[in-house]
Amino acid sequence: xxxxxxxxxxxxxxxxxxxxxxxxxxxxxxxxxxxxxxxxxxxxxxxxxxxxxxxxxxxxxxxxxxxxxxxxxxxxxxxxxxxxxxxxxxxxxxxxxxxxxxxxxxxxxxxxx
Amino acid sequence: xxxxxxxxxxxxxxxxxxxxxxxxxxxxxxxxxxxxxxxxxxxxxxxxxxxxxxxxxxxxxxxxxxxxxxxxxxxxxxxxxxxxxxxxxxxxxxxxxxxxxxxxxxxxxxxxxxx
Numbered sequence: 751x752x753x754x755x756x757x758x759x760x761x762x763x764x765x766x767x768x769x770x771x772x773x774x775x776x777x778x779x780x781x782x783x784x785x786x787x788x789x790x791x792x793x794x795x796x797x798x799x800x801x802x803x804x805x806x807x808x809x810x811x812x813x814x815x816x817x818x819x820x821x822x823x824x825x826x827x828x829x830x831x832x833x834x835x836x837x838x839x840x841x842x843x844x845x846x847x848x849x850x851x852x853x854x855x856x857x858x859x860x861x862x863x
Numbered sequence: 864x865x866x867x868x869x870x871x872x873x874x875x876x877x878x879x880x881x882x883x884x885x886x887x888x889x890x891x892x893x894x895x896x897x898x899x900x901x902x903x904x905x906x907x908x909x910x911x912x913x914x915x916x917x918x919x920x921x922x923x924x925x926x927x928x929x930x931x932x933x934x935x936x937x938x939x940x941x942x943x944x945x946x947x948x949x950x951x952x953x954x955x956x957x958x959x960x961x962x963x964x965x966x967x968x969x970x971x972x973x974x975x976x977x978x
Contacts, residue, residue: 792970800959852966854905
C-alpha cells in the first residue's frame with residue numbers, strides 16, 4: 751500500500767518560532783509537493799520538488815522554505831511562524847510515470863498562537 | 864493560480880439519490896482528475912480521465928469530460944452517507960522540469976448525504 755506520511759496531525763506553535771513539517775513517501779516518487787488549504791481558498795501550492803535538492807516556488811512561497819536532502823523526504827520550514835500561517839498543510843507525491851496522480855499525506859493542522 | 868473551479872460549492876442530498884458535481888477549467892489539459900477529502904484528512908485520488916477520453920466509470924462513479932466546453936462532471940450514483948466529503952477536480956498546472964505536471968486544484972464541492 752502506497753504511503754505518504756506527515757510527521758504530525760496537529761501542531762501548535764508560538765509566533766516567531768521556526769517550524770518544521772516533515773513528509774516521507776515510500777513510493778520512490780520524483781515529485782513532492784507542499785500545499786496549504788484554507789476554507790474557501792482550496793489548495794494552494796507552496797513549493798514543489800522534482801528531484802533531490804531541486805525545488806521550485808509555487809504560488810505562495812513567502813514565509814516558507816523547503817528542503818529535500820533525500821528522495822523520500824520533503825520538509826517544509828516556516829522561518830518565523832506568524833498567525834496568518836495557521837492552516838492545514840498537505841504534502842503529496844507523484845511519479846513521472848503514469849500520469850500525474852498525486853498521493854497525499856493525512857495533513858497537518860498547524861495553529862500559530 | 865487555480866485552473867479548475869467546482870460547482871456547486873455545496874450539495875446536500877438524501878441517501879440513494881445521485882450527486883452531480885461539475886468542474887470548469889480555463890486552459891487545455893492532458894488529464895483531469897477527481898479527488899475526495901474526508902473532513903480534516905488528506906485527499907484521496909478517485910479517477911483520472913485523459914483528454915482523449917469522454918467518459919470513464921469506476922464503481923458508482925462516472926466522470927465525463929468535454930474538452931470543447933472545458934468542463935468535466937463527476938456523478939456519484941445511489942449515494943450513501945459515507946460519501947459525505949469534499950470533492951476536488953485537479954488539472955495539469957505548471958509542467959515540472961522532469962516532464963510531468965503539477966496538479967492544480969479547485970476550491971471543491973462539499974457533499975452532504977443525509978441518511
